[in-house]
Amino acid sequence: MEDTELPLAKQLESATFKLDTLLNITQAINNDLSADDLLQSYKEILVEKFAVGNFLLFVKNATWHCVLSNNIYGVEEQNIEPLITNFQQYTKIEKVHFLNKEYTVIPIFHHEQALAYLLITDQTALKHGSPTKIHLDFIQTITNIVVGAIENRHLYEEQLEKESLKKEIEVASRMQAMLIPNAETLPHNEHISVASFYAPHSHVSGDYFDFTQLSDTDYGFCIADVSGKGIAAAMLMANFHANVRAFARLGVQVDLPYIVKELDAYINNFLQGEKFITFFIARYNIERKLLHYVNAGHNPPLFWSAQEKKIRYCTEGSVGLGMLDHIDNITQGEIYVHSGDKILCYTDGLSEAKNDKSQEFGTLEMEHAIAKKATVQDAIDYLNKKLHNFLGTQSPHDDMSILGIDFK
Secondary structure: OOHHHOOHHHHHHHHHHHHHHHHHHHHHHHOOOOHHHHHHHHHHHHHHHOOOOOEEEEEEOOOEEEEEEEOOOOOOOOOHHHHHOOOOOOOOOEEEEEOOEEEEEEEEEEOOEEEEEEEEOOOOOOOOOOHHHHOHHHHHHHHHHHHHHHHHHHHHHHHHHHHHHHHHHHHHHHHHHHHOOOHHHOOEOOOEEEEEEEEOOOOOOOEEEEEEEOOOOEEEEEEEEEOOOHHHHHHHHHHHHHHHHHHHOOOOOOOHHHHHHHHHHHHHHHHOOOOOEEEEEEEEEOOOOEEEEEEEOOOOOEEEEOOOOEEEEOOOEEOOEOOOOOOOOOOOEEEEOOOOOEEEEEOHHHHOOEOOOOOEOOOHHHHHHHHOOOOHHHHHHHHHHHHHHHHOOOOOOOOEEEEEEEEO
């Protein structure tokens, strides 16, 4: 029976009843109740004001869940998704058979998307002239209000979480940037001149490079790349940085193969095969003009010999850190350096950058850049320009780092 079919006095009573109910719902929402408390208030309204005894409320967030039930047991533990298909076709109040019972389904839609279904199975409550039967449309309205409020609360909480995560990532980005040497602090003296480029794909990066003075006569430098991207890779790289720095504080007391073997053992113990790190580490003695290095599975740096006018790739070393249970054989590369020689280290974000034709940037332009009669800073600027033209409208898909040294 519709309200318009009631006597005037009953219509006024019904209108007052609805206003009072809406006021209760509005107050519950404005009191900033939790979703559970709001559902409890809604349940009390159904039971006490509409005399609904047996019902289920299904709500969709990412998936469908039974968020509320009264006198119907065991549904919360079931996989709801297949059950929902029984009445997803209904867009208005209908009677359906569900779980071997007859229900009245009250659908809640927004922009043609189903948000919730209220199922009432109490046949006494649905008899002609009962509060439930009379106010089915109004029950649909208040259910819509409650489900909408819960949905808005979820969206608000998700937004807060996103904002919080964004701030945390920004802090992590600033902290990680502090681990990467500032280009202005890199040495430029009578022995060497160092230049760098660093471009994380997102706020945080799995790339890492470092340059430090080990003694009055020795410099150490390295470049590394963690498999994968994002926060996990960045956290691992920050941890890896601390370990490399710990060895750097020992100066020249330990040889490079020992450092690589120890770092590999640490990565295996820490990650247990979940990720690996490609790593190039080198040490340069300015008195003997001797460069030692170990390449642990990293993209081979390019070394330019000014005397021979030839490029050699620095490949001596081992597999990457964490790729195997342990590294048995590690070879150490050795290069006698002359004035005018250069080395260019990079991560695969540069060489594997792809254009809109899925072609990779490769190493040819790096060879051209390092062979030019110019500084490594000029070489890096040249590569950036070439890469920009190569990519066109494409954006880099990975972190990108370059470390270059001019030997004098």
